[in-house]
Amino acid sequence: MIYNFNDHNSLANKFVSELRDVNVQNDRMRFRRNLERLGEVMAYEISKTINYTSKDIETPMGIAKIDLPDQKVVLATILRAGMPLHQGLLNYFDGADNAFVSAYRRHHKDGTFEIKMEYISSPKLDNSILIVADPMLATGASMDISIKGLLEMGTPAELHVVTAIASSYGLNYIKRLYPQAHIWMGALDEELTAKSYIVPGLGDAGDLSYGSKMQD
Numbered sequence: 001m002i003y004n005f006n007d008h009n010s011l012a013n014k015f016v017s018e019l020r021d022v023n024v025q026n027d028r029m030r031f032r033r034n035l036e037r038l039g040e041v042m043a044y045e046i047s048k049t050i051n052y053t054s055k056d057i058e059t060p061m062g063i064a065k066i067d068l069p070d071q072k073v074v075l076a077t078i079l080r081a082g083m084p085l086h087q088g089l090l091n092y093f094d095g096a097d098n099a100f101v102s103a104y105r106r107h108h109k110d111g112t113f114e115i116k117m118e119y120i121s122s123p124k125l126d127n128s129i130l131i132v133a134d135p136m137l138a139t140g141a142s143m144d145i146s147i148k149g150l151l152e153m154g155t156p157a158e159l160h161v162v163t164a165i166a167s168s169y170g171l172n173y174i175k176r177l178y179p180q181a182h183i184w185m186g187a188l189d190e191e192l193t194a195k196s197y198i199v200p201g202l203g204d205a206g207d208l209s210y211g212s213k214m215q216d
Contacts, residue, residue, distance in 0.1 A: 002171070003045065005038075006187040012041050016186040019164060020202045031208045032084040035135055035164060039088020042162050042184045047092065049182065050129055050158070071157065072128040078103050078146050081206035085133045085164065093131075097123045099153070101146040115141045117149055125154035132159070135205040137166035137185070139196045140173035147178060160184065165201055167192045 005012040015034045018024040025031055052067040076099035077086035090096060099122035103115055130150065134143055143161060159181045161174060166185040169192045174181060191199035202208070 001049075001182045002175070003182070003184045004188050005041070005185065010041070012038060012186060015041070016164065019186075020200065025203065025208050028209060028211070035084035035205070035209070036088035036091070038164055038186050039085040039133065039162065040091050041088075043089045043092035046131065046160055046162075046182075046184065072097065074099055074123060074125055074128045074130050074156070076101060076122065076130060076132045076146070076150055078132075078134045078142055080210060081136070081204075082134045084209055085135050085162065089131060089133060089162065096131075097128075099123065099125075099150060101149060103142050103146055115145050117145050120146075120149045120153070122150055122153045125150065125156045128154070128156045129158045130156035130160065131162060133162040135164040136198060136201070137161070137163040137170040137174065138192060138198050139167075140170035140177075143170070143174055144177055158182065164205070165189060165198055167198045170198075 006016065015038045018034050019031065047069065050069055050071050053070040054065050055068050057064045057066050073093045073096040075086055075089050075093060075096045077083060078101045090098070099120065101120050102118040132143065132147060132150065137143055147159070159178060161181050161183045163184070164186045166188050168188060168190050171183065171185070171188065174183065189198050189201055193199060
């Protein structure tokens with residue numbers, strides 16, 4: 001299943017527009033909060049797709065039957081840019097386990113790059129709902145190496161990919177490699193530059209959230 005929030009008018013449009021806006025981007029706290037709010041909206045929509053079981057809840061006046069989620073949820077993100085989006089998901093899936101992937105682009109002088117993964121911290125994933133968040137799905141290479149590493153921790157019942165902005169190239173790449181994945185995006189952009197940046201995109205989500213990173 002592919003869900004593009006830009007196809008349906010909602011408050012998510014406002015969050016994405018402010019993430020893109022160069023004037024609003026000057027406020028790092030606002031940028032992080034907009035990623036977080038987008039994660040919250042996506043968590044709510046994802047929650048509609050998982051299994052529920054009816055349970056008896058004792059109130060001061062009696063017993064109420066309420067359907068509650070009954071599947072283990074694991075939220076995974078790629079450090080560092082994914083943290084605000086991850087926090088938004090965690091605000092709603094507040095009982096979820098968490099996994100973290102340290103991966104980054106190593107750029108070469110000829111303009112090419114490779115994805116390096118340093119480590120993964122993750123619980124067992126067997127029979128869980130695995131939700132992997134990264135604000136930008138450009139080439140899909142970072143998401144691919146992260147999912148591959150996570151799947152070594154077990155076989156989830158469902159795989160969800162969450163991103164603020166995806167390129168058509170990255171979307172198709174992940175769809176081809178992981179046809180079982182549910183992909184949730186704030187918007188879909190067609191263009192990818194020679195250096196693998198999404199256009200119009202929003203820039204570097206990690207730098208906009210936390211400041212410029214150290215250069216090699």
